[in-house]
Structures are given as structure tokens and as C-alpha cells.
Amino acid sequence: MKITFPHMGNIYIAAKALFDGLGVDYVIPPQNNKEVLNIGTRYSPEEICLPFKIMIGNYIQAIEQGADTVLLTGSCGPCRFGEYCELQMNLMKELGYNLNFIVLDMPKDIGIKELFKRLGKVTVTSNKSMYGKTKALKDALTVANLIDEVEAKAHYLAGYERNKGQCKRILNDCKKEAMNCSNPEEMISSLRKYKDKLKYIPVDINKNPLKIAIIGEIYTVIEPFSNFFIEDKLMDYGVSSKREMTPTWWVKNMALSPLKLNSLKIKQSSKDYLSLAIGGHARECVGEAVLAQEGGFDGAIQIFPMGCMPEIVSKSILPTISKDKDFPIMSLVVDDMTGEAGYITRVEAFIDLLERRRNNVLLGS
Amino acid sequence: MYYLGVDVGSVSTDLVLIDESSNVVEKIYLRTKGNPIKAIQEGFNILRNEYEDYEITAAGATGSGRMIASTIIGADAVKNEITAHATAALEIDNDVRTIIEIGGQDSKIIIINNGVVCDFAMNTVCAAGTGSFLDRQAERLEIPIEEFGDYALRANTSVRIAGRCAVFAESDMIHKQQMGYNHSEIIRGLCDALVRNYLNNIGKGKTIIPKILFQGGVAANKGIKKAFENQLGFEVFVPENHSMMGAIGAAIIAKERVKKTGETNFRGLDLAKSSIVTKSFECEGCPNQCEVVKIYENNNVMGYFGDRCTKWSNRTRENSKLA
Numbered sequence: 001m002k003i004t005f006p007h008m009g010n011i012y013i014a015a016k017a018l019f020d021g022l023g024v025d026y027v028i029p030p031q032n033n034k035e036v037l038n039i040g041t042r043y044s045p046e047e048i049c050l051p052f053k054i055m056i057g058n059y060i061q062a063i064e065q066g067a068d069t070v071l072l073t074g075s076c077g078p079c080r081f082g083e084y085c086e087l088q089m090n091l092m093k094e095l096g097y098n099l100n101f102i103v104l105d106m107p108k109d110i111g112i113k114e115l116f117k118r119l120g121k122v123t124v125t126s127n128k129s130m131y132g133k134t135k136a137l138k139d140a141l142t143v144a145n146l147i148d149e150v151e152a153k154a155h156y157l158a159g160y161e162r163n164k165g166q167c168k169r170i171l172n173d174c175k176k177e178a179m180n181c182s183n184p185e186e187m188i189s190s191l192r193k194y195k196d197k198l199k200y201i202p203v204d205i206n207k208n209p210l211k212i213a214i215i216g217e218i219y220t221v222i223e224p225f226s227n228f229f230i231e232d233k234l235m236d237y238g239v240s241s242k243r244e245m246t247p248t249w250w251v252k253n254m255a256l257s258p259l260k261l262n263s264l265k266i267k268q269s270s271k272d273y274l275s276l277a278i279g280g281h282a283r284e285c286v287g288e289a290v291l292a293q294e295g296g297f298d299g300a301i302q303i304f305p306m307g308c309m310p311e312i313v314s315k316s317i318l319p320t321i322s323k324d325k326d327f328p329i330m331s332l333v334v335d336d337m338t339g340e341a342g343y344i345t346r347v348e349a350f351i352d353l354l355e356r357r358r359n360n361v362l363l364g365s
Numbered sequence: 366m367y368y369l370g371v372d373v374g375s376v377s378t379d380l381v382l383i384d385e386s387s388n389v390v391e392k393i394y395l396r397t398k399g400n401p402i403k404a405i406q407e408g409f410n411i412l413r414n415e416y417e418d419y420e421i422t423a424a425g426a427t428g429s430g431r432m433i434a435s436t437i438i439g440a441d442a443v444k445n446e447i448t449a450h451a452t453a454a455l456e457i458d459n460d461v462r463t464i465i466e467i468g469g470q471d472s473k474i475i476i477i478n479n480g481v482v483c484d485f486a487m488n489t490v491c492a493a494g495t496g497s498f499l500d501r502q503a504e505r506l507e508i509p510i511e512e513f514g515d516y517a518l519r520a521n522t523s524v525r526i527a528g529r530c531a532v533f534a535e536s537d538m539i540h541k542q543q544m545g546y547n548h549s550e551i552i553r554g555l556c557d558a559l560v561r562n563y564l565n566n567i568g569k570g571k572t573i574i575p576k577i578l579f580q581g582g583v584a585a586n587k588g589i590k591k592a593f594e595n596q597l598g599f600e601v602f603v604p605e606n607h608s609m610m611g612a613i614g615a616a617i618i619a620k621e622r623v624k625k626t627g628e629t630n631f632r633g634l635d636l637a638k639s640s641i642v643t644k645s646f647e648c649e650g651c652p653n654q655c656e657v658v659k660i661y662e663n664n665n666v667m668g669y670f671g672d673r674c675t676k677w678s679n680r681t682r683e684n685s686k687l688a
Contacts, residue, residue: 031652165675172674229673236675319570328483341429342471342487349447353482 004067006055009222014144017184021136022126027067029058032225050305051219074105078279139184146191148246159209159240162202168235213292214243217304280310298354299328306335368423370616373430376469378404379612401430409637418633425619436668439632442619449614462574467583469496517588520553528558556588575599580607
């Protein structure tokens with residue numbers, strides 16, 4: 001058995017730690033690029049959302065490297081993601097690939113017994129003891145946590161750094177070095193080293209850079225390829241950015257949701273505008289917009305794939321928030337046809353808008 | 366002291382020189398024809414006859430080809446079209462609240478509040494209702510595009526044409542021709558359809574408040590201006606240099622930038638004589654597979670762009686520092 005999984009931001013780093021720790025054979029699909037998207041678009045339904053297409057590309061490239069099992073999270077939630085696993089299973093079968101799918105889902109949807117059965121499938125070739133397996137999972141979660149922290153810190157400090165490009169360089173080096181580690185312990189200490197490194201970079205605390213919150217559909221905000229590396233661009237422009245949605249957030253949210261203790265702050269903030277979970281992360285998107293405004297951000301950028309139902313709902317709510325709170329929000333829709341030039345123009349113009357607005361506010365007062 | 370603005374668009378490349386008080390002293394309109402470098406060189410050739418390098422103290426670039434333009438001319442400021450257009454519009458009229466801009470391949474709406482851009486929108490997936498579409502239809506009807514507007518004004522009634530999609534608009538237009546409507550009625554219908562499409566797509570959800578400025582190449586078309594006025598119920602103003610607003614904005618931004626930094630990166634008008642060649646290659650440094658463009662001037666590397674990690678484009682910056 002050779003396990004693979006679709007890309008989504010930095011998940012591949014945590015996955016490497018997990019499978020290394022378990023001693024399970026695995027394939028990390030090549031990083032997302034045009035080639036992946038081309039393959040995915042060729043075989044996916046035309047109207048399906050962008051993440052689906054990229055994932056199909058990941059599977060096919062992983063199969064070429066010998067993968068025969070896909071590990072995927074499911075969701076019985078009211079958004080198309082809930083049907084991804086079924087659709088993808090059928091699609092891959094039709095294409096003539098003999099691929100096993102292991103779909104992890106919430107205990108309330110599939111039952112705790114079934115979840116453990118499925119988890120057991122992942123570790124079936126692992127010769128580690130129960131303790132070893134638990135430790136591998138714990139280490140993987142630590143890795144996920146650390147890389148998310150390093151990334152968030154780098155994105156935020158990019159606005160304050162004295163040596164332009166330092167944060168971006170550290171972040172890239174950090175990812176590269178983590179992937180060269182041969183076991184989870186080594187990876188954790190490498191990540192800790194970079195986390196400390198970010199603590200000591202020279203910053204200008206008087207700088208007051210623009211601060212932008214990245215909100216929207218979880219896959220397209222987390223996976224940089226799907227949003228044309230917007231966070232890297234913001235770092236280049238010297239803008240501090242923050243994104244609430246991370247793989248760690250997702251895990252925490254999932255773990256706490258049976259107790260209804262998940263994302264309390266977000267739920268509270270979205271109450272005035274969208275009080276129900278309508279699927280996907282629409283409520284989170286609305287809540288994050290409100291929180292960003294309260295947190296002193298200059299603006300927010302919403303990103304979602306074309307045809308994403310939950311985010312279309314939040315997109316139509318965001319202008320009301322924008323008006324009520326005098327808080328600029330721009331929505332960007334991405335799909336495989338999106339032209340990069342127009343996209344970048346919009347991001348640049350939005351930054352100019354925020355910059356000039358701020359100057360004007362200062363002059364006006 | 367002049368300031369140069371270059372706007373490399375999909376259809377046209379515009380160059381302007383403005384003076385200290387932002388008056389346009391020279392404007393050059395060229396067709397890009399898919400070769401922005403050649404268009405810029407052509408423009409520089411014209412400028413070279415009348416101006417010396419030392420007279421130009423700042424250069425700015427905008428438009429969809431702003432990256433390539435900035436690399437080869439050595440721009441002090443590189444700005445997106447939206448900011449450039451807004452800057453130029455605010456320079457000529459401080460009271461402007463709405464800017465309608467229709468160019469060759471894209472159209473935009475910019476909303477201004479208290480002299481600052483507060484909202485904007487651009488067409489995303491569809492080019493129906495832009496300059497190229499009108500160009501094509503003018504060609505079909507064998508009417509010079511410059512006279513298009515006059516034809517529209519001559520019509521008493523407007524023929525309703527489906528303007529949602531450029532392809533269907535064309536078939537609908539052919540159908541109306543075959544029904545026997547005359548040219549001017551069809552053209553007016555086309556103008557109405559274009560404006561309807563603009564207001565329904567780009568203008569959706571935006572509150573359009575006067576004073577309204579209409580700029581971009583299409584603003585030359587009186588028929589469209591009239592159609593906007595009819596559908597909005599406000600007067601629409603077309604500035605004198607409506608097709609050059611992007612370049613003017615770039616020049617103004619460059620002027621401000623150089624005043625701050627005190628020096629210019631402008632490479633000079635002799636660029637017109639150099640032989641500029643571009644080569645592109647796929648970077649193999651990582652799986653991103655960036656298509657990097659390398660520009661040579663007389664066999665010397667001038668710069669790179671197109672990489673995400675700035676591994677190549679940083680070399681451009683280092684080179685220019687050394688020079």
C-alpha cells in the first residue's frame with residue numbers, strides 16, 4: 001500500500017511527519033502547478049469547483065509515482081465538498097485507475113466505530129505499537145501547528161521587516177528544510193528553530209503597514225496555487241496579512257464541533273449578518289470580516305472558487321458589512337480560467353485604495 | 366521639466382509628456398499590435414526628434430503591459446490601471462464621483478468618495494461591451510470606427526439587440542440587418558446594448574453618483590456617451606484627453622514618486638535605437654514552473670520578470686543598482 005493525499009497549503013509537511021512516524025509508505029504529489037491543473041481540468045466535470053480539479057491532478061500525478069490509496073477528509077456538509085469523495089471515486093474508476101479511497105469523516109456522520117475502522121486502514125502496514133501510532137499522530141499535529149504558526153508570523157511580520165524579503169525567505173527556507181528532515185523529531189526541532197528565527201528578525205515597530213485579512217472558502221485561501229500566491233504577493237508589497245483559516249484551525253474546529261464549542265468568537269461576530277451555518281464556511285467568512293474590522297485591519301479580501309454556493313451567499317452579505325462599518329472588502333473569484341493579469345491588477349488597486357484612504361483619513365481629521 | 370507616462374494596453378500603447386502643472390504637452394497614440402516593445406520604441410523614436418533625455422525627469426508605466434514597459438524604459442512608478450485612471454481623473458476634476466472607463470479589452474467602474482477611490486470593479490470573464498467588440502462590428506458594417514457615434518446619433522429609434530454576449534450580439538445584429546433596419550438604427554441599438562451590459566455587469570450594486578467622467582478609447586464614441594446619459598439620467602463628461610488618461614495618471618504618479626526619491630531610473634530615449642529581444646524559459650528551480658521572461662538590450666541582459674520567488678527579478682534590481 002502506498003498512500004497519497006491531495007495538496008492543500010502546508011498539509012504535505014504534516015502528512016510527511018505522520019507517515020514517517022507511522023512508517024507507512026507514501027507519495028507526496030508534486031507541488032501544484034499549471035501541469036496539475038491541466039490534468040485535473042481535462043478529466044473533471046467542467047462546472048465543478050476549482051479544488052476538485054486540482055485534487056484530480058494531484059491523484060493522477062501521485063499514481064504515476066506508484067500511489068494506490070488516497071487519504072481524504074470528507075464532509076457530509078451541505079456543500080459540494082461533501083460529494084467530492086464519491087464523485088472522485090467514480091471518476092478515477094472510469095478513468096481506469098484502481099485506487100482505494102480512505103475517507104475520514106466526522107463521528108456523528110459515520111459513527112465512531114467506522115472512523116476507527118478507517119483510521120485502522122491507514123495504519124495497516126505500520127509496524128508501530130499503539131503508543132508509536134499515537135505519538136506519530138501527536139507529532140504530526142505539532143508539525144501542523146508549528147508550520148501554521150511560522151507562516152502566520154511571517155505573513156504578519158512582512159509588513160514590519162527592515163530587510164525587505166527576509167520573512168519570505170525564512171518561510172521558504174523553513175518549508176524546504178522541513179521537507180529534508182528524515183523523521184518527525186528532527187522536523188519539529190527544525191520548525192522550532194525557524195519559529196525562533198522569526199522572533200529575532202529586525203523589525204520597525206513604528207512602521208504601521210497596511211493590514212489585510214484573507215477570508216473566504218477554505219481551500220482557495222489555504223492553497224496558494226489556487227489564489228495565485230496572494231499572500232506571497234502581499235509580503236512583497238510589504239502588507240501584513242492574516243488568515244484565520246488554517247489546517248490547524250480546521251482540525252480544532254472539527255474536534256470541538258460535537259460539543260458546539262468551535263469558533264465561538266466567529267459565530268458571535270457573524271450573528272448580526274448570518275446566524276445560521278449554511279454550509280461550507282460562509283458563516284466563518286462573515287464572522288471573520290467583522291472580526292477583522294474590529295481588530296483594526298484596513299481591509300479584507302474574500303477569495304472563493306467559481307460556483308461556490310456558501311461563499312456566494314457571504315459575498316452578497318459582505319457589502320452590507322462594508323457599508324455598516326466603513327470597511328473595504330474585495331471579493332475575488334478564482335477558477336481554471338482566471339487570468340492572472342486582471343487578478344493582480346485588482347489586488348494592487350485594492351492596496352492603493354487602502355493606502356490612499358488611510359492617508360486621506362489622516363489628512364481629513 | 367517633463368514627465369513621461371506610458372500606458373501599454375491590449376489595443377493601444379499611449380505615451381504622454383506632461384509638464385509641472387500636469388498639462389499634456391505631447392501625446393502619442395500607437396497600436397500595440399501584440400508587440401509592446403516595438404510600440405514603445407516607435408513612440409520613443411517620435412519623442413527623440415523633439416526632446417532630449419535631460420528634459421524628462423520621471424517616467425511611469427501602467428496598463429496590462431506595465432511590467433515589460435517598466436523594465437525596458439526604467440520606470441520610477443509602476444501602477445495598475447485603476448489607480449492611474451483615478452489619479453488622472455482627480456487631477457482634472459476634483460468633484461468627480463464616478464469614473465466609467467471602457468478600453469480595448471476591459472471596462473471598469475471606479476467610485477470616488479472625498480477624493481479617494483472607495484470602490485471599483487472590472488469586467489472579469491467577458492469582453493462584450495468593450496472597444497474591440499465595437500471595432501469588430503464597425504468592420505462588419507464597413508463603417509470607420511470614428512464615425513460610429515455619428516451614425517448612432519442620427520437614428521430616431523433604437524433597435525433592441527441582445528448584448529449579453531458578443532457572439533450572440535453579432536448574430537442578433539445580422540438578424541436585424543436582414544429584417545431591413547438601417548445602419549444607424551442598428552448602431553444605436555448596439556450602443557444601447559453595450560451600455561446596458563456595462564451597467565448590469567460592472568455597474569451592478571454600485572451607486573452611480575454625478576459627476577460622471579467617461580474615459581478610455583470608447584469615450585470618443587458619441588453614441589455610447591448619449592446612451593449612458595439616457596440610461597443614467599445624468600450628464601456624462603468626456604475629458605479632452607480621454608484616451609490618454611491612464612498614461613497621464615502614470616506620469617503624475619511618477620512625478621510624485623521622483624519628488625520623494627529625488628532621482629529617476631529613466632533609461633533615456635535612445636532606447637528607440639537599441640535592439641531589444643525577449644526570450645522566455647521555464648525556470649526549473651522548483652515545481653512552480655514559472656515562465657520567466659529575459660529581456661536583452663543589444664545582447665546585454667536588461668532584466669527578468671515572471672518569477673514568483675523573485676530569484677530572477679532580484680537580479681534586475683541589483684543590476685540597476687550597479688548601473
